[in-house]
Amino acid sequence: MRQLLLAFSISFFSSLVSGQFQAKMSYTPGNEARIYTVYSDLHQYRYEFLENGEKGIVIVKPEANQTYILMPARKFYMKTACDDFNSLMNDPVQASLHFKESHKEKLVGNEQMYGYNCAKKDFYMDYPDPDEDVLVYTIWFSKALNFPVKIENHPRKNVYMELYDIKSWKPQAAIFTIPESYTEVDGRMRPVIPEPPAPKQWTTKTVKLPFQGELSRGTLLKFTIDKEAHYKMILENKTEKPAKIIRYSLREGKELPENIQGPEKYRTSRLYPGEKRPNTFIWKEGNEILIKVYEGTMDLDIHEE
Secondary structure, three states: OHHHHHHHHHHHHHHHHOOOEEEEEEEOOOOOOEEEEEEEOOOOEEEEEEEOOEEEEEEEEHHHOEEEEEEOOOOEEEEEOOOOHHHHHHOHHHHHHHHHOOOEEEEEEEEEEOOEEEEEEEEEEOOOOHHHOEEEEEEEEEOOOOEEEEEEEOOOOEEEEEEEEEEEOOOOHHHHOOOOOOEEEOOOOOEOOOOOOOOOOOEEEEOOOOEEEEEEOOEEEEEEOOOOEEEEEEEEOOOOOOEEEEEEEEEOOEEOOHHHHOOHHHOEEEEOOOOEEEEEEEEOOOOEEEEEEEEOEEEEEEEEO
């Protein structure tokens, strides 16, 4: 009997410290707190909440850099990267971690929060003069849960996020799966049209600015900047199918790093039928600009402002 009780105790204790949990989460993005239910299997997590009387669900898969925002009433879902604006607006954990990646951090110490040992860290907006650094977040992170237990947002002067009623939980695969009956939509709530694979071959077209013309899938437009100036690029999809381009900047034959030309997702434009998108860029003299058409047919108008 004693051995049986010991075995039960070990099993029960192991389930608690495994980190797989469900909990309530108070999240205060504005003046009023929202109450989320959180489910985590240590590698991914799910939020459930009510907003304006409508149920919302967010599934976050950090290791795959994917967030799924589900709208059960309409059976829609939106797929984004974890660091995308739509994801950060719905997930205080990824929002704070996104800030953490590029700012100064300081370990304050360790504290017990709801029975979990947490590393307490401050995160600062850093400036050349350390005396001018601004404290933005304090995060109490539990390694056992692989999740923050509490986040304070100091400029807002409130407890930004806090877990409570933390319980052990046996993960269920279905809870992290998108139901087959759901339709994927984009940021404008339009059904997503799947993209084709990238072209296997490219046809290079070298031009001089100004340029105006129609480019089809598999075309690589290439031009060199003669002088530094503001340039307007107007994209328009006049066809009945989506069109997509990605823009690249090179210097002396080498592609510029993302911190100069911007991440690829911001250099990508995918337009649905009838859409038009103007952009203005400051291009330096000597830079080489490549525009690749990955999908459909796109009208381009590029000229100095």
